[in-house]
Amino acid sequence: MPIQYYIFFCLTLFSIGVIGVLTRRNAIIVFMCIELMLNAVNLLLVAFSKMHNGAALQIAPGSTAGIDAQIFVFFIMVVAAAEVSVGLAIIVMMFRNTHSVDINFLNRLKN
Amino acid sequence: MDTLEILFYALSAFAIVSAIMVLVSKNPIHSVLWLILVFFAISGHYIILNAQFLAIVNIIVYAGAIMVLFLFVIMLMNVQSDKEPQKKLLIKFIGVLSGGSLLILLIALVKQTAQLEGKQVLMKEGTIGLIHPLGKALFNDYVLPFEISSVLFLSAMVGAVIIGKK
Numbered sequence: 001m002p003i004q005y006y007i008f009f010c011l012t013l014f015s016i017g018v019i020g021v022l023t024r025r026n027a028i029i030v031f032m033c034i035e036l037m038l039n040a041v042n043l044l045l046v047a048f049s050k051m052h053n054g055a056a057l058q059i060a061p062g063s064t065a066g067i068d069a070q071i072f073v074f075f076i077m078v079v080a081a082a083e084v085s086v087g088l089a090i091i092v093m094m095f096r097n098t099h100s101v102d103i104n105f106l107n108r109l110k111n
Numbered sequence: 112m113d114t115l116e117i118l119f120y121a122l123s124a125f126a127i128v129s130a131i132m133v134l135v136s137k138n139p140i141h142s143v144l145w146l147i148l149v150f151f152a153i154s155g156h157y158i159i160l161n162a163q164f165l166a167i168v169n170i171i172v173y174a175g176a177i178m179v180l181f182l183f184v185i186m187l188m189n190v191q192s193d194k195e196p197q198k199k200l201l202i203k204f205i206g207v208l209s210g211g212s213l214l215i216l217l218i219a220l221v222k223q224t225a226q227l228e229g230k231q232v233l234m235k236e237g238t239i240g241l242i243h244p245l246g247k248a249l250f251n252d253y254v255l256p257f258e259i260s261s262v263l264f265l266s267a268m269v270g271a272v273i274i275g276k277k
Contacts, residue, residue, distance in 0.1 A: 001115065001116065001119055001231065001232050001234055002229075002230065002231060002232070003227055003230045003231070003232050004221060004222075004227060005119070006232060007221050007227070008218060008221070009123045009126075009127075011214055011217050011218060011221070012127055012214060013126065013127065013130055013149075015210045015211065015213055015214035015217075016127070016130045016131060016133075016134065016210070017130075018209075018210045018213060019134065019206055019207050019210035019211075020133065020134045022205075022206030022207075022209065022210060023134070023198060023202070023203045023206040023207065024134065024198070025197065025198050026139060028139055028181065028184065028185060029133075029134075029139060029142055031181075032133060032142060032143065032146050032181065033133070033134070035146070035173070035177065036130060036133065036146065036149065039149070039150065039153050039169075039173070042153075042165075042169075043153055043156055043157070046156075046157060046160055046162050046165060046240075047160065047232050049162075049239065050160050050161075050162070050232045050233045050234070050237060050239075050240075051230055051231070051232050051233070053233055053237050053239050054231060054232065054233030054237065055230075057233070057237065064238075064239050064244055064248070066239055067239045067244060067245065067248045068248070070162060070164075070165060070239065070240060070245060071245070071248055071249055071252075071253050073165055074165070074168065074245075074249070075256060075260060077168060077169070077172050077173070078260045078263070078264070079260075079263070080173075080177070081172055081176065081177060081264075081267075082263050082264055082266075082267035083267075084177050084180060084181075085180065085267050085268070085271045086267050086270050086271050086274070088180055088181070088184050088271075089270070089271040089272075089274040089275045090274055091184065092184060092187070092188070092275060093274055093275065093277060095188050101188065
């Protein structure tokens with residue numbers, strides 16, 4: 001499978017996430033769209049890692065070139081899990097204060 | 112067209128349709144369920160790339176833990192879908208327009224990149240996605256970031272508890 005197909009697919013998913021962040025006002029949906037963008041990037045990292053590994057395997061059999069990208073994906077998932085827990089706590093706090101999950105109320109966080 | 116290509120196109124179409132449904136659904140719970148389907152499609156992509164460890168971690172962490180957290184929060188808040196404030200139609204149109212322009216721009220950029228011509232992704236073969244080489248790399252070269260990520264988790268946990276208690 002040519003790498004371009006993977007790039008096009010991941011770009012489409014990423015752009016859908018961007019459109020969601022720009023068009024929705026529900027803070028939870030905006031958060032979910034950010035997760036969607038993170039996943040598109042993860043898939044592209046894995047595709048590139050397999051591309052480099054395939055090129056390296058033709059020169060040296062048994063090579064592990066490209067394994068760093070998969071470790072990166074693992075760490076992106078770790079950071080995303082931590083980010084979601086804190087972000088949802090902030091959204092719950094906002095809902096308790098304003099009884100709404102509208103992102104336009106998020107500028108009241110500073111008070 | 113062999114099986115891998117059919118699988119690639121089917122999973123991609125499934126993921127894109129589900130991702131669009133995440134944006135279109137009015138009810139936030141339906142959005143969460145559609146997003147879980149997107150994550151399953153992406154896990155299928157990992158499997159046909161032979162990244163088995165990431166496929167399982169994606170299902171456990173994303174579809175299992177994170178999405179359940181989202182569902183809990185939505186059910187806790189009891190958000191009515193008809194009361195959700197909507198952006199103005201003009202703003203929505205501008206948002207879709209700018210997102211679409213970003214997509215077209217990036218696709219045009221990739222299409223004229225000469226370095227990517229003829230590069231193939233190794234599918235269904237290769238051992239780097241298996242748990243043995245990944246574990247070796249994680250605990251030899253990346254052991255310090257691994258330990259630091261545990262500190263990150265601890266701080267996130269403390270932060271979530273403190274924010275939630277207020």
